[in-house]
Amino acid sequence: MKKALIFSLNIIALNMTYGQKMSADGQTAPIAAQKNHELKIHNHSRNDPYYWLNQREDQEVLDYLNAENTYLDNVMAPISDFKEQLFEEMKSRIKEQDESVPYLDGNYYYYSKYVQGGEYPVYCRKKGSLDAKEEIILDGNEMAKDQSYFNIGGFEVSDNEQILAFGVDTVSRRNYVLGFKNLQTGEILADKIELTEGGSYAWAADNKTIFYIIRDQQTLLGDRVYRHVLGTKPEADVLVYHEKDNQFYMGLGRTKSKKYIAIYSGQNGVSTEFQLLNASEPSGSFKTFFPREKGLEYFIDHYKDNFLIRTNYQNAPNYQLMEVSEQKQGDLKNWKTLIAHRADVFLEGMEVFKNHLVIQERKDGLMHIRIIDQKEKKEHYLNFGEPAYDTYVSVNPNFETNILRFGYTSLTTPNSTFDYNMDTREKVLKKEQEILGGFNKSNYKSERFFVTARDGAKVPVSLVYHKNTKIDGSAPLLQYAYGSYGASMDATFSSTRLSLLDRGFVYAITHIRGGQEMGRQWYEDGKMFKKINTFNDFVDCSRYLTEKKYANPKKLFAMGGSAGGLLMGAVINQAPELYEGVVAAVPFVDVVTTMLDESIPLTTGEFEEWGNPKNEDSYKYMLSYSPYDNVEHKKYPNLLVTTGLHDSQVQYWEPAKWVAKLRQYKTDKNLLLLHTNMTAGHGGASGRFSALKDTALMYSFILDLSTK
Template sequence: MKKTLLVLLNIIAINVLMAQKMTSAGLTAPKATKKPHPMTIHNHTRVDDYYWLNKREDSEVIDYLNAENTYTEKVMSSLESQKNALFEEMKGRIKEKDESVPYKDGSYFYYSKFVEGGEYPVFCRKYKSLDAAEEIMLDGNQMAKGHTYFSIGGFEISDNEEIIAFGEDTVSRRNYILQFKNLKTGQLYPEKIPNTEGGSYAWAADNKTFFYVVRDQQTLLGNKVYKHILGTDPKTDVLVYEEKNNQYYMGIGRMKSKKYVVIFSEQNGIATEYQLINATTPNVAPKTFLKRKNGLEYYLEHYENKFFIRTNLGNSPNYQLMEVDEKLGGNPKNWKTKIAHRNDVFLEGLEVFKNHLVLQERKEGLIQLRIMDQKTQKEHFLDFGEPTYDAYIGTNPEFDTNTLRFGYNSMTTPNSTFDYDMNTKAKVLKKEQEVLGGFDKSNYKTERIYVTARDGAKIPVSIVYHKNTKIDGNSPLLQYAYGSYGSSMDASFSSTRLSLLNRGFVYAIAHIRGGQEMGRQWYEDGKMFKKINTFNDFVDCSKALIDLKYTSKDNLFAMGGSAGGLLMGAIINQSPELYKGVVAAVPFVDVVTTMLDESIPLTTGEFEEWGNPKNKASYDYMLSYSPYDNLEKKKYPNMLVTTGLHDSQVQYWEPAKWVAKLRDYKTDDNILLLHTDMTSGHGGASGRFSALKNTALMYTFILGLAQKLN
């Protein structure tokens, strides 16, 4: 009887929804004016009818974006109450008054907290004891007043623990204004340094010399390191280093040993280079550890009188660990192998302690934490006990300790912070993310399957669903992936995702090529002239999920953002019939045009990921998959596309042009929506609750199509 009543209520809810569901019937979608713009290279001409949309300050452009926003609001208006309820539901799972687990650095314990009703973190510390009085270093809620967008871009504490340097962004272009604050008096220093790379800062040991990175305002790449003396006019700051190759990304920091300030340059997947500055002699010019060389990557960690080097030297694509005496420096002939290269294990990172070395490794797509005793060389692994999960080395600034701080979560286990005694192997849970609203992880199931792609590659897929959801082919499923830049999408927890799982959705992460889940080769096989593997993998996983009865093509949804938005554009060109609906967030879809224009931010640093279309072979290959260039007169799935007017990574005009062209090309009556956040950039709204509004919009779109908004 109880089950019958529940079924009846569900039928009533679905019938009500079907009467109210979002529809574009009777509404006129915006129609962007066509202004043909021919572009010729390699004796080939493309005509872009919507090229004119790339003028951010043009009133005609703004009017068009506003018209699209109005259209989206009208189409979604019948579900406005459900969207608001969904927002409140997701917000209700978040503990408003919350704080992180403190970590010790020097004389202080540092932590961040959220206050009730607060959108932004408050950064705090306590002197020597957690029972000591709280010192508020930066109050994000107070600092954000008067701004529609606000972000603190990292901070650094001087060696005497008295001065904090921090960056703030109020535009969402990731141009951070560097400032300094006296933590004893609470007073801000007068100098403000604009256009810095957030978090790419370092103090010297004298408590007055500070190094920072300035971004080129055309490319938005950090390209110059300056030295500032606290209390002086920034106009007198000295240029310390300039990265003249605009294909390299650059950053600066202080090594854990505190001995060196390091300037790090990297051309992703191609080469790296370190410049070292002794922190006690900040006026001495930086010294190159080992000059860059195409094909050679190395990453340094200083330990006592030597360096540990994680490197691909000697045909080691998954990296080996080497060591060298500090005085012998960057001559590879002096490097000694500590851990040899392994074909089935990717050496992802390491953490150095006085008595231990912790390695973050990846095997068969899963993170392993390997503990090595520095003296005895004995080692062991942490055991996590779930089929698919995410683990990582946490914040460990202390050198002389036997305690490792690490994090763990899975698709059913909220983010958890542990302290682990590397000698006794005792593990202490310091905090598990509290999920309000009656969450019980035993109500959810997680699985890991492998899908055989069309070329024989085995693609891992992590899956989660509510235990009451039947795996019989009738459940809606949301498939997510990224697949670029070697970024691995681990099987992590999401409290917002529960709103899908509790409504009968299955959620699947496809660990497609282009990431590094299965090692370095996994990345190499999903970039440049092998990029098509990324798209094929996703489509092949979709077909397998249908064949295995996790869903059906009438119930399959796809989502991806940024480079994952490119993925969405590619899969709807390849197999539009597979998907009921697609959400493309800040999608990189006009690949060829963007990569041909070196004035567009970040373009030059991407040549080794996608190719340089000024070379004909790259042009032809990129043109073969670029979503914007491969639209056809055919049916496309229901789609929601999002962007931000101030996006510094994927310019807003890419998704805007794509939607305009889709409207002209698509032959169906399916819904096509563009939502532009007129005040934010690539990451969307900055507040922790404000950001949920965009998630609520995307989920409402998906749930409405799946008729699951009950």
């Protein structure tokens, strides 16, 4: 009887209708003032009448953003109840009292949990046994009291397991305050260091010295590594490394062996460099593993007396795995190949154990896990058996074990944690994310296929839909993609997405160029002077999805965020007629102006992704696709644009200017809505339930339009 009830509820959901529709009738859209501002370079002039919106503290700017928020609220007022219904629906699928699978690190089992009604995780540990008394390391709910935004940016436990280092951001600018806690007494130590890079903390072996990264407040790039000794004043901390090239990003951590502290400097797709320090010699000097060279990328881990190196050295764009003994890494002739480069397989990562080596490989757009027995020299792959999925190596701090902890998810399978015996090949499911409300994965179908783009490239597409949804050209479809920085958008599960699928939507992820799904060349073919491929791929997939009747051509929707928001801006300039509605979240749309202004955070680190417009050829190419610069007098789809006032990645004024210009130029009567979160940044609201309100806003916008 219960199964029958669940099934009938799904059918009801598929045919659900809801009240009044969004309407701009009778509402007056905000009109931003135009103030001429000439931008001139390469003997070319542009007038930017909305340039003035880049003053975050200016009252006129704040008034405009608030007016846009009010306008959105008024237009969406008729469906406010439906939006709230969606929020409650999404929230009801979440098991409020939940915890992660514990992992053993040293003498303690570590895990996180959520309590009933809690917005933030509580981090815990137990000594020696899961039956031992629980110790609360950090209580996110207590720490977040009276904060409009809150995020814990990683933590590290000292080698003696007594002192916790942790970062906290309460503004959403990703400037973390580094604090310390005595885990034996519960005391918060007086040591406090501001403006650090969250999660980039590394303890020395003496249990009192810690290394951290400070961020430059103009570029918001971490550029300086300091050494701090507990009990001393932060202003006396010693600068141990300064990254002087502002095109490089930085990271900091310990090798899995715990022997070395490593400073990482990298320019994505161009060059990397590591500095190493023996963790038992904290007052020593960092030494370069191998000096940076343009075109040479490498990533390292330490194993016994050797380093394992994942690198593109010797013309290996998909990377090869090499090995070198300690103290001999400075000469490339000493690097020995363990796994050779393969043109059809991208070597994405590795995990080192005493007797096993685990390799993460990507082939034909899918992730594979390869197990190599280092004693027997035998190997095998894990088998997953679904057409579209994602798998990843999880937390594995124990070097001695033969058990691999890995995660698995697909478009129909909630996130699952497994322990895998690499000797016996026994796989044990430790936990599958519980989805409340009668979820049954058998009610959903997943497909994967390739679309031939206009230049012949084969673009993978992963999609999912409810088994009762007819693939006959009548279904609404939401198409999602990212397509930048080599970031692969894998086919993962989403409980919030069920609110679309249960209402008859098809959901498609298009794995366009600019990501790395099909190997390194897939990324190279979607950046710099080949960026247009990213946009073409998305449009070509849109056309295919309607031609093959996965989507009703009058109910095709698109969504992307950040660099994916740039994608949204570019495709609606190229083919606005294809889409009924588009959601552009925190979109990077003012490409040329931003990349010309090195005072804007993160700009310099992006030159190798987009180009440097101070070079005329780059300027002209970027200008040809920059969404803000290519707004025209024509019809555009219904648009919902979101941003955060404190966004450190894409400054709020980019989407604000874009919306203002679209209002000036567009010739249609379609909706154009801007929502600015006045207390958050790039990632939106910080709490697990608060974040659902952002999703409910986007989905209610799309679902309402799909019924017109």
